[in-house]
Amino acid sequence: MHLIIAEKHIAAKRIANILSPKKLKKVRVSGVDTYEFGSEEDKKVFIGLSGHIVKLDFPKAYNNWQKVESKDLIDAEIVTASTQVKIVSALKKLGKQATKVTIATDYDREGELIGVEALDILKNVNSEIEFDRVHYSAITPKEIEQAFGNPTKIDFNLADAGHSRQVIDLVWGASLTRFISLAAGRLGNMFLSVGRVQSPTLALIVEREKERDVFIPKPYWELSANLRTGKGEEFKVEHKTKRFWKKEEVDEILKKIGDTATVSSVNTSTKTDKPPTPFNTTEFISAASSIGFTAANAMRIAESLYMNGFISYPRTDNTVYPESIDLRAQIEVFSKGPFKEYAKKLLQKKELKPTRGKKETTDHPPIYPASLAKKSELNEQEWKVYELVVRRFFATFAEPAQWQTIRARFDIDSEEFKANGARLIVPGWRWYYHYNAPEDRLLPELKEGEKLEVLDKIIEDKETKPPGRYGQGRLIRIMEELGLGTKATRHEIISKLYSRAYIHGNPLQPTKTAYAVVEALEKFAPTISKHDMTSKLEADMDRIAEGQIPEDEVLNESREMLFSIFEELEENKDNVSEALRAGLREDKIIGNCPNCGSNLMVMRSRKGSRFIGCEGYPDCNFALPLPRGGKIIVTDKTCEDHDLYHVTIINSGKRPWKLGCPHCNFEEWQKAQEEEKKNNNGKIKPKKITDISGIGKVTAGKLEDAGVSEVDDLIEVDAFELAKTTNIPVKKIRNWQDAIA
DNA sequence: GCAAGGTC
Numbered sequence: 015m016h017l018i019i020a021e022k023h024i025a026a027k028r029i030a031n032i033l034s035p036k037k038l039k040k041v042r043v044s045g046v047d048t049y050e051f052g053s054e055e056d057k058k059v060f061i062g063l064s065g066h067i068v069k070l071d072f073p074k075a076y077n078n079w080q081k082v083e084s085k086d087l088i089d090a091e092i093v094t095a096s097t098q099v100k101i102v103s104a105l106k107k108l109g110k111q112a113t114k115v116t117i118a119t120d121y122d123r124e125g126e127l128i129g130v131e132a133l134d135i136l137k138n139v140n141s142e143i144e145f146d147r148v149h150y151s152a153i154t155p156k157e158i159e160q161a162f163g164n165p166t167k168i169d170f171n172l173a174d175a176g177h178s179r180q181v182i183d184l185v186w187g188a189s190l191t192r193f194i195s196l197a198a199g200r201l202g203n204m205f206l207s208v209g210r211v212q213s214p215t216l217a218l219i220v221e222r223e224k225e226r227d228v229f230i231p232k233p234y235w236e237l238s239a240n241l242r243t244g245k246g247e248e249f250k251v252e253h254k255t256k257r258f259w260k261k262e263e264v265d266e267i268l269k270k271i272g273d274t275a276t277v278s279s280v281n282t283s284t285k286t287d288k289p290p291t292p293f294n295t296t297e298f299i300s301a302a303s304s305i306g307f308t309a310a311n312a313m314r315i316a317e318s319l320y321m322n323g324f325i326s327y328p329r330t331d332n333t334v335y336p337e338s339i340d341l342r343a344q345i346e347v348f349s350k351g352p353f354k355e356y357a358k359k360l361l362q363k364k365e366l367k368p369t370r371g372k373k374e375t376t377d378h379p380p381i382y383p384a385s386l387a388k389k390s391e392l393n394e395q396e397w398k399v400y401e402l403v404v405r406r407f408f409a410t411f412a413e414p415a416q417w418q419t420i421r422a423r424f425d426i427d428s429e430e431f432k433a434n435g436a437r438l439i440v441p442g443w444r445w446y447y448h449y450n451a452p453e454d455r456l457l458p459e460l461k462e463g464e465k466l467e468v469l470d471k472i473i474e475d476k477e478t479k480p481p482g483r484y485g486q487g488r489l490i491r492i493m494e495e496l497g498l499g500t501k502a503t504r505h506e507i508i509s510k511l512y513s514r515a516y517i518h519g520n521p522l523q524p525t526k527t528a529y530a531v532v533e534a535l536e537k538f539a540p541t542i543s544k545h546d547m548t549s550k551l552e553a554d555m556d557r558i559a560e561g562q563i564p565e566d567e568v569l570n571e572s573r574e575m576l577f578s579i580f581e582e583l584e585e586n587k588d589n590v591s592e593a594l595r596a597g598l599r600e601d602k603i604i605g606n607c608p609n610c611g612s613n614l615m616v617m618r619s620r621k622g623s624r625f626i627g628c629e630g631y632p633d634c635n636f637a638l639p640l641p642r643g644g645k646i647i648v649t650d651k652t653c654e655d656h657d658l659y660h661v662t663i664i665n666s667g668k669r670p671w672k673l674g675c676p677h678c679n680f681e682e683w684q685k686a687q688e689e690e691k692k693n694n695n696g697k698i699k700p701k702k703i704t705d706i707s708g709i710g711k712v713t714a715g716k717l718e719d720a721g722v723s724e725v726d727d728l729i730e731v732d733a734f735e736l737a738k739t740t741n742i743p744v745k746k747i748r749n750w751q752d753a754i755a
Numbered sequence: 756g757c758a759a760g761g762t763c
Contacts (some may be wrong), residue, residue: 065761187758209758
């Protein structure tokens with residue numbers, strides 16, 4: 015039997031379909047769907063993996079953060095564990111029957127490694143197995159037939175290169191994460207993470223915020239005037255000096271200029287504006303981000319559109335359509351349905367010549383619409399993303415847009431003013447892709463020497479602004495430029511920074527904890543705080559892949575470097591600890607106590623619950639409550655009434671909860687309680703049964719066994735009956751009932 | 756409870 019292994023289930027199925035002369039047979043092996051065809055002696059079986067099916071980790075003995083020295087992780091043993099148990103056991107079962115295996119995973123470094131991971135499992139159960147490798151960049155009949163007609167060898171060096179990355183990421187990430195967390199005294203789910211990709215990314219955000227911190231706005235003035243033509247058309251002109259740094263200068267000019275302007279020159283020309291290039295993941299996220307999607311949302315929706323067959327694979331670096339895709343046929347798909355007028359217009363062209371982006375890779379085609387969706391099949395958000403992909407696809411075949419531009423100059427008492435106009439004369443690709451279109455700036459028809467009336471003169475007070483915070487789309491672009499992360503992980507890295515409470519808001523704003531971690535790393539472990547670590551790793555991986563250097567040599571060098579970093583860190587442990595704790599403390603300051611003026615801080619009670627307390631305790635006992643779960647982020651927004659910082663709560667898997675001013679929040683809660691008392695005979699009905707005083711977990715269990723699991727159940731139940739079945743005294747039950755209703 | 760990389 016010949017076993018063919020693809021990187022994902024859907025790829026296995028589609029490849030099998032292309033290669034099979036007849037209908038495929040679906041066979042379930044260890045709970046995994048496989049596809050087969052051919053006679054018993056000449057059978058081909060196709061199975062899809064789920065990306066990596068094994069992961070690297072340290073042995074269990076290293077699990078205790080406090081008992082194991084962080085440094086010991088550097089040269090600790092590394093074990094592999096399967097993460098996809100069903101697929102691994104299916105591989106073992108099939109491996110025993112197979113005489114030959116073809117690795118058909120994605121055509122990139124991780125694909126090679128994923129293939130070798132599967133092969134290792136097969137070799138373990140069948141040392142005789144023969145193997146080869148096929149390469150394809152798109153799952154089209156042409157490419158698949160070509161690939162399987164010309165199998166090649168597995169590139170073990172390339173897989174080793176990928177493996178070295180896994181080891182280095184684990185060793186550096188885990189050891190430094192533990193060291194920093196221990197030094198800061200932040201354990202449990204509050205740990206402070208460090209990694210080759212996340213830390214340099216965080217450093218970018220912190221660096222930008224620091225530029226903003228030190229920025230001093232500089233005042234300047236702008237001078238403009240409104241003019242009117244003889245026909246009564248009005249428009250605005252600006253002084254040729256864009257920014258006046260001295261108020262006196264503008265005042266001077268203002269005094270000098272009168273009520274008549276003369277057109278001194280009019281220049282018209284045309285400007286062409288090239289169609290956009292095909293979407294790869296970064297360009298897609300960036301475009302989706304500009305129409306209001308977060309990176310993570312854009313990718314989540316793209317993933318679901320892909321799984322339902324509406325768009326092609328969304329994780330790709332490629333910006334050039336491979337020749338194997340029949341682009342005309344792909345446009346024809348849309349000659350009915352909501353995009354038909356666009357498709358028909360494109361299909362009129364004799365030759366379809368798409369634009370090409372700078373990046374051409376072998377992994378997958380650029381993102382394009384794979385099938386026609388009906389609006390009713392998708393929700394509003396999905397439709398928006400789908401439409402974006404469809405329109406972008408069309409735009410890559412369209413003609414350039416053309417603008418007519420006008421540059422006019424005016425003279426008002428020897429002072430030069432200007433106005434620029436632009437009008438779209440040939441929409442070209444902008445007809446298909448209407449996003450972020452600049453508006454026409456229209457000017458009336460003007461002739462040189464024409465006299466115009468000056469209606470009013472305007473001086474505007476302005477000041478220079480600090481560089482803006484990064485939006486998600488922008489950050490993902492920068493990450494790509496610096497080589498940080500991959501198409502499939504960049505948005506996840508950003509989500510990780512949010513969930514670790516390193517950043518908040520959009521555009522992205524770092525917490526003081528982030529400052530402290532980045533500063534500590536820059537000082538004592540600079541390697542991991544810079545994107546160069548990735549560049550160096552990439553270069554080393556290239557050398558491993560080309561066979562110039564063995565993997566072990568790269569790993570040894572990396573471990574040595576990390577050991578010397580740890581020497582530095584351990585020598586300065588107290589410094590690191592102090593600096594981190596100072597940053598952490600700053601993130602807990604809510605504002606000043608209204609009673610005594612001391613700091614109000616996020617604190618933890620002896621029982622472990624959190625609250626906002628006054629540092630003047632015990633002289634001052636002002637306090638405010640905080641929600642039980644989630645990470646607390648103190649933002650830089652302040653409440654106008656209480657002058658306290660707004661608070662946001664982050665729970666994993668949920669949207670951030672903007673609680674706002676904790677004082678206002680508490681007052682609202684009190685009001686709601688009063689309201690409820692009024693409506694409920696002076697009593698407050700608890701939400702959960704365990705909120706009733708006298709009912710703990712054990713009693714709640716007994717009540718639940720008797721069918722009483724909600725507060726309302728307890729109110730309605732007959733106390734005598736409940737007492738009989740639960741052995742709880744009637745009096746107790748009556749007391750609870752009285753207390754709540 | 757640690758990373759980053761696949762995929763669901």
